[in-house]
Amino acid sequence: MSSRVRIRVDRIACDGRGLCGEILPELITFDDWGFPIIKENLVPEDLDGVAHDAVELCPKLALRLEALEQECCSSKVVRTSVVATSWTPS
Amino acid sequence: MPTHGLVLQPRALPREERVEVSRLLPDGTANCAGLADHLVRHGELPPSRRSLAWRETMTTEIEHAGLVGHGGAAFPTAKKLKAVISQASRAVVIANGTEGEPASEKDRTLLTRAPHLVLDGASVAADIVEASEVLVVVHRDVRAAVDAAVDERRSAELDRVPLRVVTAADRFVAGEASAVVNWVARARPVPLGRPPRTSERGLDGRPTLVQNVETLAHLALIARHGAAWYRALGTPDEPGSMLVTLLGALEEPGVREIEIGTSVAEVLARAGGPTTPLQALLVGGYFGSWLPAHPTLSLPFSARGLGAGLGAGLVVAFPTDACGVAETARLARYLACESAGQCGPCLFGLPAIADEVEKLAEGRSNRLGDLERWLVEIEGRGACSHPDGVARLVSSALRVFAVEVAEHLEGWCTGEGERHVLPIPPGGSR
Numbered sequence: 001m002s003s004r005v006r007i008r009v010d011r012i013a014c015d016g017r018g019l020c021g022e023i024l025p026e027l028i029t030f031d032d033w034g035f036p037i038i039k040e041n042l043v044p045e046d047l048d049g050v051a052h053d054a055v056e057l058c059p060k061l062a063l064r065l066e067a068l069e070q071e072c073c074s075s076k077v078v079r080t081s082v083v084a085t086s087w088t089p090s
Numbered sequence: 091m092p093t094h095g096l097v098l099q100p101r102a103l104p105r106e107e108r109v110e111v112s113r114l115l116p117d118g119t120a121n122c123a124g125l126a127d128h129l130v131r132h133g134e135l136p137p138s139r140r141s142l143a144w145r146e147t148m149t150t151e152i153e154h155a156g157l158v159g160h161g162g163a164a165f166p167t168a169k170k171l172k173a174v175i176s177q178a179s180r181a182v183v184i185a186n187g188t189e190g191e192p193a194s195e196k197d198r199t200l201l202t203r204a205p206h207l208v209l210d211g212a213s214v215a216a217d218i219v220e221a222s223e224v225l226v227v228v229h230r231d232v233r234a235a236v237d238a239a240v241d242e243r244r245s246a247e248l249d250r251v252p253l254r255v256v257t258a259a260d261r262f263v264a265g266e267a268s269a270v271v272n273w274v275a276r277a278r279p280v281p282l283g284r285p286p287r288t289s290e291r292g293l294d295g296r297p298t299l300v301q302n303v304e305t306l307a308h309l310a311l312i313a314r315h316g317a318a319w320y321r322a323l324g325t326p327d328e329p330g331s332m333l334v335t336l337l338g339a340l341e342e343p344g345v346r347e348i349e350i351g352t353s354v355a356e357v358l359a360r361a362g363g364p365t366t367p368l369q370a371l372l373v374g375g376y377f378g379s380w381l382p383a384h385p386t387l388s389l390p391f392s393a394r395g396l397g398a399g400l401g402a403g404l405v406v407a408f409p410t411d412a413c414g415v416a417e418t419a420r421l422a423r424y425l426a427c428e429s430a431g432q433c434g435p436c437l438f439g440l441p442a443i444a445d446e447v448e449k450l451a452e453g454r455s456n457r458l459g460d461l462e463r464w465l466v467e468i469e470g471r472g473a474c475s476h477p478d479g480v481a482r483l484v485s486s487a488l489r490v491f492a493v494e495v496a497e498h499l500e501g502w503c504t505g506e507g508e509r510h511v512l513p514i515p516p517g518g519s520r
Contacts, residue, residue, distance in 0.1 A: 011433035011473045012283040031467050032442070032460075035434035 005043040006066045007051055009036055013062035020063055023054040042068075111323065111331045111347045114204060114307050121203050123235060125242040128206035135210055135313055139217045140250065148218050149175070152309060154317035156329045161186060161265060161302030162375060162402045163475075164393065167309065170299060173289035174219045177297035181221040183251075184274070184293070185212040187228035187236075187303040188258035188265035191375045192424075192515050194402050196333035197303050199345040201232040204307065205239035211306025213249040214313045219299055224253045227270055228303075233257050262376070262428035266474045267300040268292075269430075280430035281474035304333050304403075324350040328392045332400065336361040338407035338511050339368060348391065350400075355387045358407055370408040370490050372512070374401025376421055377479025380414065380486040398486075406512060413505025414491035415498055417512055418484060419444070419451040424514045425480045435471040439464055440480055447484060453501045462488070 007027060009020075016034040026047060029037050043051045043065065055063045116122040122131055138144050153168035174181050185208060189197040201208060212224045228236050233255065240253050259279030263269055268282040271292045292298025301309075308330060312320050321329040328350045334357060337343040341362025348357050354371065358364060368383040379398040389395045391405075408414065426440035446461040455461075465481045465488075472478065488495055497504055 009471075010283050011435065011471060014434060016434050031435060031439065031471075032464070033434060033438040035438070035471070037467055037471070 004045075004068060005048065005051065006041045006068055007038060007043055007054075008041065008064050008066055009038065010062040010064065013060045015060045015062070017059050019057050019059065020054045023057060024050055027051070028054075111349050113311060113323075113331050113347065114200060114207060114304065114333060115345075115347050116203060122207075123203065123205060123239065125206055125239070125246060125248075128204070132207065132210075132311070132314065135214065135310070139214065145218050145220075148214070148313060151312055151317045155308075155312050155320040156317075156327075157305065157308055157312060157320070158328075159302050160304040160308070160332060160403065162191075162377065162399075164399060164401075167301065167305055170289055170301070171215070171218055173287070174297045174299045177290060179296055181216075181219045181297045181299060182293045183212055183216045183219065183221045183224045184270055184298060184300045185209075185224065185226045185228075185303050185306050186265060186267070186270050186300050187226065187232070188270060189229050189402075190258075190260075190262045190265040191377075191402050191404065192262070193337060193406065193513055194335045194375060194404050196335050196345045196403055198229050198232045200304055200307060200333060201228055202235050205232075205236050206243070207307040207310050208303045209236075209239060209243060209249070209253060210310035210313070211301075211303075211308070212253065213251065214309055215299055215301060215306060216249075216251045219297075221251060221299065224249075224251050225256055225274055225293075226253055226303075227256045227258045227274065230257045230260065262425065263430050263474065263476050266476075268474070270300055271298055280432060281476075283473045325390065325392050325394070327394050332403055334391075334403040334405055336405050336407070337513075338372075338405075339365045339409040340407050341365055351390045351392050351395065353387070354389055354391050354396075354405075357391045357405060358387070361407075364407050364409075366409045366411065368407050369410040369412075370414055372404065372406035372408060374399050375404045375479075376425060376512075377401065377476070377483060378404060379482055380408075380418070380490040382490050383408075408511055409509075411506045412509040412511050413451070413494060413503050414487055415447070415494050416451040416503070416505060417510070418487035418491070419447040420510065420514055421512060422447045422480060422484055425476070425483070429476060430474075433472045433477075435468050436477045439468045439471075439477060443468070443480065443484060447487075450495065450498050451503075453498050453503065455499060458499070 020036050021028040021030050027040050122128050149171055157167040158164040187197045187201050216224050236255050259273045264279035266281045267288050269279050271288050272282055273279040288298045288300055324330045331347050331349050333347050335345050343361050346360040371381050378401045393399050422444040426444040429436045429440050431437045443464055449455045465485050468477045468481050
């Protein structure tokens with residue numbers, strides 16, 4: 001078990017497509033409207049590769065992994081998805 | 091307390107009476123709107139404000155003072171200052187007087203009765219973080235008063251940096267720091283995702299210090315009198331005074347300044363005391379917590395004393411003859427409508443929560459278990475803390491009004507008719 005990397009959802013970018021939970025059911029589940037709930041945000045070492053897949057495959061680029069340095073409050077983004085658009089209901 | 095041998099020797103001021111506090115607001119109903127009156131009352135700011143030593147001393151004094159934000163989140167001001175100072179590019183200061191909380195009036199009252207204290211604080215903050223510009227974002231009700239004050243200061247050449255006044259957007263989430271930046275930059279008063287924080291990258295990508303106007307007024311006094319003076323009021327954990335908006339079943343509702351740690355009963359006494367027996371208090375804001383009248387009335391008015399954040403200083407005295415479930419349903423619906431609609435959990439979760447609380451209020455609840463699960467699941471799942479605030483409010487209502495909830499599940503309500511205590515803007519916005 002490692003706590004080097006933390007998974008995080010950009011809630012504005014996330015559209016509830018659901019791929020993340022399909023790929024990473026160990027860490028991600030869904031609410032009643034299909035939006036992800038991160039059950040555990042620290043990524044265990046053995047799920048590292050799958051977590052990276054989930055980040056790559058999110059169609060809204062809404063998932064990111066952050067490297068943890070010392071405390072949980074100071075973290076560095078190792079791979080950031082650039083968010084192109086956010087949407088609002090018309 | 092280290093002062094680096096500089097300007098901040100606390101002046102010997104008389105310790106205020108425990109209940110009657112008038113640091114920010116002038117006594118009684120007097121106004122201190124004009125610059126001349128302001129200078130008579132508070133004196134000038136220290137002169138050597140541009141030196142590095144002064145800036146460092148001020149940051150330390152603010153840290154020792156224990157000043158926290160009075161917009162709602164109670165974030166330590168010194169921490170925010172340091173975050174902005176640590177950035178390489180030129181900073182901006184935003185004095186946040188949006189006051190999107192519909193029941194709160196303290197920021198507008200402060201900006202009307204003592205605008206120069208806020209502007210002093212904004213100017214000092216700009217000196218500390220070496221900002222090149224100050225934006226003063228205020229509720230439209232007080233725009234004219236703030237414009238007049240800024241004009242006076244411009245003529246007197248009081249400030250190093252230019253002050254620009256902007257009318258705030260009129261909605262609940264518009265006061266959140268990133269939403270204020272978004273409003274000023276793009277006329278879209280909705281929160282931005284995090285990270286980065288506004289202190290790192292805010293307006294035009296510049297490090298941006300967003301501080302509530304009351305916080306800046308306190309800062310202006312700390313610049314004059316130092317940390318020790320500031321700490322002479324309040325509790326060791328939560329020093330100082332604060333503005334509160336007192337409303338509900340009270341003789342003379344309105345904005346008062348109180349010493350933090352004063353008993354809740356004494357705080358209510360500042361508004362003439364309750365008009366009828368109380369069953370509960372809503373503390374903080376519409377994103378705050380319901381607390382039972384007993385033992386809350388005898389507890390100290392502080393976050394530690396109440397075990398609940400003081401938020402934006404709202405205190406609602408809720409009478410025994412009103413229905414807490416029905417009132418919470420009204421609030422939940424209002425807050426659901428005020429969602430910026432950007433994040434799924436908020437966009438879909440809040441209306442579902444509001445629906446369930448409304449059904450509960452009408453005595454036809456059938457998904458109480460789902461409601462309780464949603465309240466837990468929604469936490470921390472928005473770009474801002476709007477959904478968390480709604481969850482806090484509704485969860486506290488289910489706890490504090492547990493007896494009323496049980497009655498409602500049986501089809502009864504102990505409230506008397508349609509008695510509304512909490513103001514909600516018509517049509518969901520002002």
